[in-house]
Amino acid sequence: MDRFDEVRTRFAPNPDGPLHLGNARPVILCHEYAKMYDGTFILRYEDTSPDVKAPIPEMYEAIMEDLKWLGAEPDEVYYQSDRLELYYRYARMLLEMGAAYVCTCPPERFRELYMRGEPCPCRDLPPEIHLDRWEGMLGGLYRKGEAVVRIKTDLKHPNPAVRDWPALRVATAPHPRVGTRYRVWPLYNFSCAIDDHEMRVSHIIRGKEHEVNTVRQRYLYNHLGWEYPEVLSVGRLSLEAGVLSKSKIRAGIEAGTYMGWDDPRLGTLMALRRRGIQPEAIRMLMLEIGPKGVEARISWDNIAALNRRVVEPRANRYFFIENPKPLRIVGLDKSLEARLPLHPDHPERGVRRLRVEPKDGVVELQIAERDAERLRPGEKVRLMGLMNIEVRETEPNLEAEPIPGDHLEARRMGLAFIHWLPKGLGVEAEVVMPDASRIKGLVEPLCLKEEAGSIVQFERFGFARIDSLKPFVAYYAHR
RNA sequence: GCUCCGGUGGUGUAGCCUGGACAAACAUAACGGCCUUUCGAGCCGUUGAUCCCGGGUUCAAAUCCCGGCCGGAGCACCA
Numbered sequence: 001m002d003r004f005d006e007v008r009t010r011f012a013p014n015p016d017g018p019l020h021l022g023n024a025r026p027v028i029l030c031h032e033y034a035k036m037y038d039g040t041f042i043l044r045y046e047d048t049s050p051d052v053k054a055p056i057p058e059m060y061e062a063i064m065e066d067l068k069w070l071g072a073e074p075d076e077v078y079y080q081s082d083r084l085e086l087y088y089r090y091a092r093m094l095l096e097m098g099a100a101y102v103c104t105c106p107p108e109r110f111r112e113l114y115m116r117g118e119p120c121p122c123r124d125l126p127p128e129i130h131l132d133r134w135e136g137m138l139g140g141l142y143r144k145g146e147a148v149v150r151i152k153t154d155l156k157h158p159n160p161a162v163r164d165w166p167a168l169r170v171a172t173a174p175h176p177r178v179g180t181r182y183r184v185w186p187l188y189n190f191s192c193a194i195d196d197h198e199m200r201v202s203h204i205i206r207g208k209e210h211e212v213n214t215v216r217q218r219y220l221y222n223h224l225g226w227e228y229p230e231v232l233s234v235g236r237l238s239l240e241a242g243v244l245s246k247s248k249i250r251a252g253i254e255a256g257t258y259m260g261w262d263d264p265r266l267g268t269l270m271a272l273r274r275r276g277i278q279p280e281a282i283r284m285l286m287l288e289i290g291p292k293g294v295e296a297r298i299s300w301d302n303i304a305a306l307n308r309r310v311v312e313p314r315a316n317r318y319f320f321i322e323n324p325k326p327l328r329i330v331g332l333d334k335s336l337e338a339r340l341p342l343h344p345d346h347p348e349r350g351v352r353r354l355r356v357e358p359k360d361g362v363v364e365l366q367i368a369e370r371d372a373e374r375l376r377p378g379e380k381v382r383l384m385g386l387m388n389i390e391v392r393e394t395e396p397n398l399e400a401e402p403i404p405g406d407h408l409e410a411r412r413m414g415l416a417f418i419h420w421l422p423k424g425l426g427v428e429a430e431v432v433m434p435d436a437s438r439i440k441g442l443v444e445p446l447c448l449k450e451e452a453g454s455i456v457q458f459e460r461f462g463f464a465r466i467d468s469l470k471p472f473v474a475y476y477a478h479r
Numbered sequence: 480g481c482u483c484c485g486g487u488g489g490u491g492u493a494g495c496c497u498g499g500a501c502a503a504a505c506a507u508a509a510c511g512g513c514c515u516u517u518c519g520a521g522c523c524g525u526u527g528a529u530c531c532c533g534g535g536u537u538c539a540a541a542u543c544c545c546g547g548c549c550g551g552a553g554c555a556c557c558a
Contacts, residue, residue: 014558046558053557107556114555115480148556159481159554166556188558212482212554235484236552240491288505289492294484295552299491301507312520344514345521385516407516416518459517479519 004202007039011067011074012046012192012206015059017246019066021267021282021298022207022237028286029234030205031072042199043067043074046192047081048185050173051144055081057176062261066269070279078199080191081177087186088138090194090224091149091168095130099223100167102133104147114163117155123164137170137184144170151190153219165189165216193217197226208233208293235295242267242300264434264475272303275434276455276465276477281307304478311455311463311477316342316349319384319419320458320474321426322441323369329389331401332358338385352446356386356422364423366442371418372398382410382417384459419459429472431464443472 009030013023034041043064047055060079067073094100103110103122113120122130137147149168157163167190174180186194192213196204204214211233221228243249244267252258262270272282284306289296317340335357342349356363365383375381380390380403388410389400410417426442433439443458450456450466455477457463464474 012558016558049557051557103556111555145556150556157481161481161555163555169556171556187556192558207553208483209553210558213558215482216554233483238552292493294492297491299507302491305506308520315520317517317520338516340516344517381518382516411514411516411518414518417516419517457517457520460519461517462519 004200006200006202007034007037008042008200008202009034009039009205010042010044010196010199010201011072012044012195013063014046014049014053015055015063016049016053017056017249017268018059018062018261019070019269020244020246021239021242021269021272022244023066024070024269024282025234025237025286025289026205026207027067027070027072028283029232029291030203031070032287033203033205034075039202040075041072042076042078042201044078044195044199045080046188047079047175047177048188048191049171050175050185051171054173055176062270069269069273070282076199078195079177080186080195081175083191083195084178084182084185086198087168087191087194088184091186091190092131092134094151094167094220094223095134095149096127097223098127098152100130100149100151101125102130102137102147103150103164103166104133104142107145114155115160117163119155123150123152137168140183142170144172146170149190151216151220151223153216159212159215161212162215162219165219167220189213189216190220193220196229197221197224201229203230203232205232205234205291208235208295232291233293234291235293237289238295238297239267240297240299242271244268259436264432264436274465274467275475276311276463277303277307278310278455280310284310300478307477308463308479312457313343313345315455315457315463316450317344317457317459318352318444318447319421320429320431320441320443320461320464321366321368321419321421322431322439322461324366324421324426324442325369325372326398326423327365327367327372327420328397328399329356329358329363329365329402330392330399331361332356332363333361334358336386338383340385352444354385354422354425354444365420366423366426367418367420368441371416374416375400380410380413380415382407382415383420384417386420388415417460427472429474431458431461432467432473432475434476448472 011027011030031041105120110120148166150164151167155163166187168184168186171185172183214231218228262274338354339351375391377391382388388403388405390403392399429441429443431439452466452469455465462479463477467473467475
């Protein structure tokens with residue numbers, strides 16, 4: 001910390017997909033750390049691979065939205081695809097210095113040599129030749145795979161993956177931002193290392209999978225006489241259920257398995273957001289896990305518990321009758337009105353009124369299939385907020401009659417409390433479940449007064465986020 | 480080839496660096512109770528762990544050291 005006059009952290013994603021829960025760890029840690037020291041949080045798009053892992057144009061904006069949603073809006077934003085000239089300048093400088101060389105060996109051949117710790121024939125050629133070759137790379141003399149700039153390291157380094165690592169290569173696929181303007185692109189370790197210095201990054205917080213990269217990049221810093229930032233390697237996260245891998249997600253979308261990047265089965269922030277997981281919950285989760293190097297497996301139960309804490313006080317309560325089945329009440333001599341609070345702890349929010357008007361002593365209700373199937377003749381249950389009933393028959397129709405007693409009585413008798421709606425009142429609704437299945441049902445009309453995006457609790461069903469109102473669709477969050 | 484990490488109640492983690500108030504914490508699950516109204520939320524409570532095994536150091540070890548077994552992760556013209 002004393003080495004730097006300002007704390008500057010950075011998050012550097014490849015815009016080849018949106019952010020997922022695993023990214024949230026470094027993001028929140030970086031952002032939190034910068035904030036703590038009144039520093040700067042940088043977003044740097046590492047879009048230097050038009051061939052493999054090509055950037056997806058929409059993802060630049062998507063990532064920014066993910067960050068804003070997480071409450072980690074960057075103070076500065078950079079695009080590596082705008083900085084090619086800078087990387088070229090350093091490449092040329094390193095070549096001149098003899099700290100780097102252009103290797104034209106076939107990859108397999110080079111591999112054989114470095115595995116034995118031996119230099120390839122290119123390595124010790126004079127800088128002039130390498131500068132020539134470099135111009136050749138830029139000018140199109142070499143095709144993809146025919147030449148690569150390597151940074152000199154220690155050929156005897158115990159880890160072969162560190163030996164003379166590649167820094168720039170030819171990649172000719174058009175880039176979504178700069179088209180075919182460039183044909184030589186830096187590899188991760190090169191552009192990342194240079195930018196961290198150029199952007200005066202003081203603390204690098206990144207996944208542990210980059211530990212070897214830190215070793216590689218230090219060689220470059222030594223060549224250039226730079227001082228390497230502080231590094232904190234955090235362990236990878238995995239989600240108990242929910243796919244995080246960008247390539248798998250992409251394949252699944254292309255194959256039609258997933259509806260999109262926000263498919264509820266995925267661990268992307270988009271998906272979590274759509275399911276009603278709140279950014280506060282994610283933040284709490286990440287701060288709870290902390291900046292350790294250990295891998296952590298996140299369980300859905302824990303996310304749900306954290307989220308429930310955030311969402312419970314906000315969520316108004318409604319009835320959602322899943323797979324509705326008719327229930328006929330006979331022998332009801334007066335009309336009734338159920339008054340249920342929108343939120344039991346917040347009476348000021350008001351009540352939901354549900355009227356039941358018997359015709360000739362009969363009233364038709366709708367109850368959830370799950371409840372209907374369990375009822376047996378003679379069984380007593382309480383219709384929440386309305387009355388207690390006893391089942392007369394289940395065949396051919398589910399029929400019950402009122403019995404005396406209030407909810408206290410019902411509780412005393414250990415009756416099940418079930419939710420219900422008068423026939424004809426419910427609005428057609430659909431709830432998308434975490435496995436992407438859809439449950440059809442009815443919601444009470446008052447629920448349409450909520451806004452799209454708000455979180456509600458369907459009593460005895462679970463918390464859900466209203467996705468759209470016109471056709472009423474909600475995404476299930478958790479119990 | 481090389482590197483890294485982990486093994487703590489049914490589950491997911493914290494604690495280990497800086498040994499002692501750890502007769503082990505948090506969450507979740509299960510179970511029970513409460514609630515002028517959610518048998519599935521909320522609130523309160525209960526159950527539940529010989530801290531992977533063996534040895535060593537120490538007055539004292541989940542924590543340090545050695546050995547073993549088991550499991551996971553990462554890198555090599557992707558980022």
